[in-house]
Each structure stands twice: as structure tokens, then as C-alpha cells.
Amino acid sequence: MKLNRREQLILAGVFRDREHWAKQDWDGSGLRSTSQLGAYRIRIKDAREGLVAMNSADWLGNSPTPGDSVLMCRAYARLEKLGLLERCNLGYSDRTSHLKLTEAGDEMAKELAATERKPK
Secondary structure, three states, rough: OOOOOHHHHHHHHHHHHHHHHHHHOOOOOOOOOOOHHHHHHHHHHHHHOOOOOHHHHHHOOOOOOOOHHHHHHHHHHHHHEEEEEEEEEOOOOOOOOEEEHHHHHHHHHHHHHHHHOOOO
């Protein structure tokens, strides 16, 4: 299955973010307020359930332009149609806010993330 660069960035980004947040410790040392600690713990809980907040800016390496945002939405839809990820609304608003890799998406994302780490 051939994915374009944006789709590859999304899959690898969801995988990396999920792995990062799922490994974090609940104590949140260094956070100053209870609201920061609460948001921190929610991200950890979501990641441990496989859910990752959409993070286009980090995945693209810059703040997305309106055109980038449209292309990212199309990429999410295509990846969903291919059965590689699910878009999830966690009830915070009417918008899709989180992504979850399917089994097939997880396998492909592992390969993409491993390829990105290899020295060129």
C-alpha cells in the first residue's frame, strides 16, 4: 500500500506520541498547577488506551497553514478508509480530536518510525 509523505508523517507521529505519553509517570513533577497536572494525566490515560491528540504542527514540523489543515483532514480520512486509523471524538467538542491506530496501522507505523530513526 502506497502512502504519501503526509500520511506517513501522521502514522509515525501517532505512534511516537502514543509511545511517549504512555510511558510517562503519573506524578507530573515540575507541573505547578492542578489543572496542568489534570491535563497531563488525561494525556497519559488516553495514550495508554491508544488515543493520541491530533498534533499536526509537530508532525509537519511547523504550524499548519489553512491549506495544510485541509490536506491533513483529507489524509486522516484516507487513512481511516484504508483501515489504518480511527478518528475519535472524546466528547470535549463536536470536532474529531484524537486518533487511534488500528492493528494494521500500528504495524505500518512501527515500520515507519523505525525507518525514521535509522541513520542515512
